[in-house]
Each structure stands twice: as C-alpha cells, then as structure tokens.
Amino acid sequence: MKKHFPMNHVIGFLLSIALTLFALFIAFETDFTTNVKLWIIGAFAIFQALVQLIMFMHMTEGKAKVANIINISYSVFLAVVIVAGSIWILTTGHAAH
Amino acid sequence: MASQTSTPLEYSTKQNEMNILGFWIFLGAEIVLFSTLFATYFVLEQSYAGGPTQSDLFILKDVLIETFLLLTSSFTMGLAIHQMRGNNKNAMLFWTVATLLLGLGFLYYEINEFNHYIHEGLTLQTSAFGSAFLTLLGTHGVHVALGIGWVIALIIQVVRRGITAVTARKFFIVSLYWHFLDVVWIFIFTFVYLKGLM
Incomplete structure (x- = not known):
C-alpha cells in the first residue's frame, strides 16, 4: 500500500x-x-477539467491514447463552436431589427 | 506508478481495448450533448419573464456542498481504480462504496435544490431561463442517478466474480463515466452558479 501510494x-x-x-x-x-472574473474562473475550470482527464481518467495511457486525445480535442472544439457560435449568433445585432 | 511494467488488466484483451476506446468516443458525444445545453442556457440566462432570477434562487452554501461531494467522489473513484490495479478487491470495494455514498449525498442535495426552486416559483414553464437551467441541471442529475445504478450493479458483479479482465474493464469504464460527470459539474459550478451569483 505504501509502495503504491496513489x-x-x-x-x-x-x-x-x-x-x-x-x-x-x-x-x-x-x-x-x-x-475579467469570468475569464479567470473559466481558465481555472478548464485547468481542473484537464486535471480530471489526465490524472483521474488516465486519458493519456493505453494503446489508444492518440485516438483518445484526438477524439476529446475534436469534441471540445465542437463544444466551443456550439457554445460560442450560439452566443454570438443569438445575441449580436438584434437591436437593429 | 511503480508497477507499470505490465499492462493493467482492463486493457488486457483486444475486446477490452476496443470497448474502452468506444466509451471515450461516447464521452466525446456527451461533451457535445452538454455543450448544446450550455449554449441554450447562456443564450436564455436573462430571459426571466417576470420569474425568479439566479440571485433569488442560488444558495452558495448548498452549491459548495454539492461541489465538494461530487469532487470527493471523483477522487474516491480514482482510488478504487488504483486498488483494482493493485488487485485488492476489498480495498477497491471500500472506495467504491464510499463513492456511491458521496454520489447519493450529491443527489440528495440536488433533489432538495430542485424542491427549493419549485417553492421559489421556478419550474420548467416559468421562463426561458427556468427551462434552460432546469434542463441543464436535470440532465446532469439524471446522469448521476444512472451512474449510481450502474455502480451498484458492478459492485454486485465484482463481489460475485472478483476482479477479472471483464469486470476490470467494466469497472474502468464506469470510472470514466463518473469522472466525466465531475468534469461537467465543474463547468456548471463555474458558469452557472458562480457567474449567476457574481
């Protein structure tokens, strides 16, 4: 147990x-x-998510680690496009109409 | 860390490797699912239609209790996997039951939270904010509830069959699911609760 301390x-x-x-x-x-607060706590959230993915979920181990990293990176890219894109499209320029 | 000379049991067969990869791909789809719910929330978060707002509803203390319950359960789930890899069945089951209890605690607080919102006059029908917020939170809560059932089923299987290549793979996959729920919660905590209370 001591030898294999997690x-x-x-x-x-x-x-x-x-x-x-x-x-x-x-x-x-x-x-x-x-x-500014949102940018800072957002960065903390992303860092904490990475801690979970790498230290708890062992994303970067096993034979499929490259596939895992590509897959998760692509999903995160899609998530950013969906979230940022929706906010952009739906909150910009409506005052003019 | 010291015993990485051999492959962990959950990766020991081709089938196991493929199942674990397949689950990572499912988690990719889950990220996209939650991103649509977050996008909806961010667009509608100020559409109150005369109903209650974030600062009327959120109680920081309860949110923090939920956050630390789920965060700790993610840690104990990691310890369970660590013990599984050390082939210590009893220690593995101990940490798994701890995870389960923390998960149930989280769910208890979340159900109380929903109750509180209904008493404050926020339901799915109240406003666009209400619909978006309760759908996002509810989807996460349903995932936790499902995870608890899944973990219970696997505890029974590990008790009866011990740590085998098959049960190790199943257990590793449920651990990925459980950690993922904590990852989603980090973003709910930051961008829904903290942002709403700032």
Whole structure:
C-alpha cells in the first residue's frame, strides 16, 4: 500500500480543491470587472477539467491514447463552436431589427 | 506508478481495448450533448419573464456542498481504480462504496435544490431561463442517478466474480463515466452558479 501510494490522485484532488477555492475567491472577494472574473474562473475550470482527464481518467495511457486525445480535442472544439457560435449568433445585432 | 511494467488488466484483451476506446468516443458525444445545453442556457440566462432570477434562487452554501461531494467522489473513484490495479478487491470495494455514498449525498442535495426552486416559483414553464437551467441541471442529475445504478450493479458483479479482465474493464469504464460527470459539474459550478451569483 505504501509502495503504491496513489500520488497522482492525491495531487489531482488537492489541485481540484485549490482551483475551486481560488475560483470562489476571485468571484466574490476581488474587484475585477465581471468579464475579467469570468475569464479567470473559466481558465481555472478548464485547468481542473484537464486535471480530471489526465490524472483521474488516465486519458493519456493505453494503446489508444492518440485516438483518445484526438477524439476529446475534436469534441471540445465542437463544444466551443456550439457554445460560442450560439452566443454570438443569438445575441449580436438584434437591436437593429 | 511503480508497477507499470505490465499492462493493467482492463486493457488486457483486444475486446477490452476496443470497448474502452468506444466509451471515450461516447464521452466525446456527451461533451457535445452538454455543450448544446450550455449554449441554450447562456443564450436564455436573462430571459426571466417576470420569474425568479439566479440571485433569488442560488444558495452558495448548498452549491459548495454539492461541489465538494461530487469532487470527493471523483477522487474516491480514482482510488478504487488504483486498488483494482493493485488487485485488492476489498480495498477497491471500500472506495467504491464510499463513492456511491458521496454520489447519493450529491443527489440528495440536488433533489432538495430542485424542491427549493419549485417553492421559489421556478419550474420548467416559468421562463426561458427556468427551462434552460432546469434542463441543464436535470440532465446532469439524471446522469448521476444512472451512474449510481450502474455502480451498484458492478459492485454486485465484482463481489460475485472478483476482479477479472471483464469486470476490470467494466469497472474502468464506469470510472470514466463518473469522472466525466465531475468534469461537467465543474463547468456548471463555474458558469452557472458562480457567474449567476457574481
């Protein structure tokens, strides 16, 4: 048990807790504008998602690791296009009509 | 980390490798599914139609409890896989049951949360914000509920059959699903709750 201490998981867990608390701090205890706050906590969220994918889900191991990385990267690309594209299309320029 | 000389049991057969790859592709589709729900929410998040708003509804303390329950359950699920790879069945089952209890705790708080929203006057019919928010949160909650049933079924299988190439592969796949639910929650926590309360 000692020999095989799950160090990766413990680090991942501590990082996730720290990122959650940092996000809370940025959101409620700082004087940045809402926009800046969103960029910062958004970056924390993406970093925490990567921690989960790599340290907990072992995305980068096994024979299919290249396929995994391409597949997840492509899905994330689609997600960004869907989310950013929808916001862009549906919130821009309506005042003129 | 020290014992990476041999392939973990869950990757030991061609069939297992293909099943795990197939599940990653399914998770890719899940990312896209949730992205459509997030997109809908972001577009409609200020369409209240006279109904309650984020700051009327969200209770930070409860959201934090849910967040830490789910985050910890993701960690204990990782420990269960670690023990599975060390071939320690009892330790693996211990961490799995811990995961299950944390997951049930999360679900309990989430059901309370929905109850609170209904009492505050927010239902699927109240406003576009209500529809988008409850659909996003509800879809995540349904995934957690399904995951709990799936984990229970696999606990029974591991108790009866032990750690074999087949049960190890099934268990690894449910762990991917469980961690994925935490990944989705990170974005709900950040872009729905924190953003809504800022």
